[in-house]
Amino acid sequence: MTTPPRPGEAGDMRLLVLGGTVFLSRAVAAAAVGAGHEVVCAARGRSGSVPAGAELVEVDRDVSHAPLRGSRFDAVVDVATMSLPWVRDALAAVDAGHWTFVSSINAYADTATRGQTAAAPLLAPRSDVSATTPEDPELYGTVKVACEEAVRAAYGDRALVVRGGLMCGPGDVWDRFGYWAARFARGGRAVVPEVPGHPAQVVDVRDLAEWIVRSAEQGLGGTFDGTAPGTTLAALLDEVAAAVGAPDLELVGRPAEELAAAGVGIWAGPRSLPLWLPESHWGIVDRDVSATLAAGFTARPLAETARAALAWERELGADRPRVAGLTAAEEAALL
Numbered sequence: 001m002t003t004p005p006r007p008g009e010a011g012d013m014r015l016l017v018l019g020g021t022v023f024l025s026r027a028v029a030a031a032a033v034g035a036g037h038e039v040v041c042a043a044r045g046r047s048g049s050v051p052a053g054a055e056l057v058e059v060d061r062d063v064s065h066a067p068l069r070g071s072r073f074d075a076v077v078d079v080a081t082m083s084l085p086w087v088r089d090a091l092a093a094v095d096a097g098h099w100t101f102v103s104s105i106n107a108y109a110d111t112a113t114r115g116q117t118a119a120a121p122l123l124a125p126r127s128d129v130s131a132t133t134p135e136d137p138e139l140y141g142t143v144k145v146a147c148e149e150a151v152r153a154a155y156g157d158r159a160l161v162v163r164g165g166l167m168c169g170p171g172d173v174w175d176r177f178g179y180w181a182a183r184f185a186r187g188g189r190a191v192v193p194e195v196p197g198h199p200a201q202v203v204d205v206r207d208l209a210e211w212i213v214r215s216a217e218q219g220l221g222g223t224f225d226g227t228a229p230g231t232t233l234a235a236l237l238d239e240v241a242a243a244v245g246a247p248d249l250e251l252v253g254r255p256a257e258e259l260a261a262a263g264v265g266i267w268a269g270p271r272s273l274p275l276w277l278p279e280s281h282w283g284i285v286d287r288d289v290s291a292t293l294a295a296g297f298t299a300r301p302l303a304e305t306a307r308a309a310l311a312w313e314r315e316l317g318a319d320r321p322r323v324a325g326l327t328a329a330e331e332a333a334l335l
């Protein structure tokens with residue numbers, strides 16, 4: 001690798017986003033364009049379009065990174081979901097002053113202990129799996145760890161690893177936070193998990209994207225959890241309800257045992273109550289993010305995220321088939 005340039009000052013970077021057509025990577029590209037940077041997105045262009053002002057270079061990472069070979073950027077942001085070959089090929093193809101890899105909270109070995117920092121023990125790295133949609137959170141985490149190591153090995157203190165928490169807001173296709181915004185806006189009696197002390201921690205995709213861009217501008221190195229400070233699930237749901245709930249909304253708590261007995265799933269997916277987790281996983285939604293805050297991350301008020309999530313839900317269409325949450329019929333059966 002030739003001696004790379006240092007990252008630019010605000011407004012004068014040439015930034016490569018590996019992705020850029022959907023959710024976080026698109027928000028990163030949009031934030032960078034907004035900050036006045038020159039932005040190139042490398043993707044197939046299948047998941048959506050790049051934001052206005054960014055350029056799309058068509059790359060299929062399953063085939064090759066050849067269209068990027070020999071290019072130089074002040075900073076790169078890679079969101080490779082779970083493929084070490086993608087990450088390695090990109091590192092070999094592109095020369096940059098700073099490299100951000102978006103990892104996940106699923107990289108940690110201990111899902112139960114609350115208040116852990118980014119120094120907590122990780123899963124053993126695994127390099128032999130590739131997928132764009134993670135099915136198994138632990139497998140996903142092991143590949144993220146391998147990708148993190150590859151980026152650190154290549155970029156040392158010019159590598160920024162951001163372990164994303166549960167992302168929400170505009171562009172979200174996972175329905176987890178969005179389910180609650182849409183459900184509460186519909187009003188009536190809404191079933192919620194009643195689990196005292198249950199922690200919750202999410203991040204507005206725009207806050208994360210803006211911090212990633214600012215960090216690249218500053219050449220920030222190190223490993224951080226990319227999520228906002230935590231709260232309790234009850235407080236989070238109350239805040240969402242206060243922000244977007246219909247006037248006749250009533251939250252009806254149901255204990256975990258009752259929900260489980262009725263076949264309601266946790267966290268995500270069909271027939272679930274999103275964000276609800278067993279105690280064995282409370283550690284992933286109660287991270288100590290003081291280092292992230294000290295490094296300049298700022299979170300907007302949750303009410304603002306809830307309003308944006310609802311607007312996005314309405315854009316997607318309230319009656320669409322959902323990938324997470326209860327259907328109206330499933331909820332009625334519980335009531």
Ligand SMILES: NC(=O)c1ccc[n+]([C@@H]2O[C@H](COP(=O)([O-])OP(=O)(O)OC[C@H]3O[C@@H](n4cnc5c(N)ncnc54)[C@H](OP(=O)(O)O)[C@@H]3O)[C@@H](O)[C@H]2O)c1
Pocket residue numbers: 018019020021022023024025026042043044045046047048059060061062078079080081082102103104105132163164165166167168174
């Ligand atoms: N969602 C969450 O709550 C959460 C939580 C923690 C961490 N994360 C991490 O955060 C990141 C989210 O990234 P994201 O929001 O941008 O969504 P993503 O679905 O992880 O990334 C999708 C991007 O990759 C591109 N892509 C997919 N297949 C490709 C291929 N074969 N060749 C080239 N490009 C390809 C897509 O573009 P095209 O399809 O247009 O090619 C798209 O721009 C990921 O690293 C994820 O693991 C997410």
